[in-house]
Amino acid sequence: MFLEIVSPEAILFSSEVDSITVPGIDGDFQMLNNHAPIVSILREGVVKVHVHSQQHLELDKLKGKFIPHSDDNNVLTLAINSGTLELKDNKAIILAD
Template identity: 70%
Template sequence: MYLEIVTPEAVLFSSEVDSISVPGIEGEFQMLNNHAPIVSILKEGNIKIHTHTKQHLVFDELNGHISTHADDDKILVLTIQSGTLEFKDNKAIILAD
């Protein structure tokens, strides 16, 4: 699946990923490839990006807010205050604050 995380300032992340876990208003949930289309409001918490490998990712000053999970270096973590998620046709777009 393709994931794009956008803030009012910049695009923080844009790449192919294996899955994502997000802090929904009813609790954390995960999306894998071919997930049903969904639109959801996100609350304060961590977005966990599960990658197969980090070789294809480019880290620069725009996505300096993304860190590696303490237990697994193939999981990237981004803390958000709130946001909106749209998932359709194996593409997830997160508008985050």
């Protein structure tokens, strides 16, 4: 699926990913390819982005906000205060604050 994470200042992330885990209002949930369409409000927490590899990513261009997960280099984490998620047709957009 394709993921784009946008903040008020810039596009923070734009790439193909394997899965996304987000902090929903009722708890964390994960989305994989071909997930049903969804719109959700996000609470304060951590967005986890699972990429197939970091070879195609330039971490210095990710605005220094993404941190590789300590247990898995293919999982990038981003702390958010709040946000909104829309997923449709294997394209996810997160408006993060």
